[in-house]
Amino acid sequence: MCFVDCTGHPAVPDAHGPLVMVNPVVLAHSGAETGREGCLSLPEVTANVERAVEVSVRFHDPDGVVREVGTSGFEARVILHEIDHLDGVLILDRVRSLALDVFPRVTRSRRRG
Numbered sequence: 001m002c003f004v005d006c007t008g009h010p011a012v013p014d015a016h017g018p019l020v021m022v023n024p025v026v027l028a029h030s031g032a033e034t035g036r037e038g039c040l041s042l043p044e045v046t047a048n049v050e051r052a053v054e055v056s057v058r059f060h061d062p063d064g065v066v067r068e069v070g071t072s073g074f075e076a077r078v079i080l081h082e083i084d085h086l087d088g089v090l091i092l093d094r095v096r097s098l099a100l101d102v103f104p105r106v107t108r109s110r111r112r113g
């Protein structure tokens with residue numbers, strides 16, 4: 001199970017709201033775009049990750065109702081990122097090059113120190 005909510009994100013004006021996705025499956029995807037991603041499981045880095053631009057997913061909601069959601073752009077990226085977690089895949093598994101596509105995350109305390 002994973003949870004996604006892009007509500008209020010400036011890149012997602014038409015977000016689908018809170019999505020609790022039980023056993024989500026990617027039904028279809030199209031396009032490809034590389035974007036910088038962070039991950040709470042890897043707080044020290046960000047990475048360039050190629051993902052589909054448009055995605056359609058099917059899942060059960062917490063009431064057991066089957067839902068299908070189609071979305072694109074940042075919300076699609078977030079959903080694919082979270083589904084990767086369910087499959088044990090992290091952004092470092094998705095980069096083309098560990099040398100060229102992974103970047104240290106600059107934190108406020110680091111900038112001061």
Ligand SMILES: [Zn+2]
Pocket residue numbers: 038039040041081085
């Ligand atoms: Zn993550």
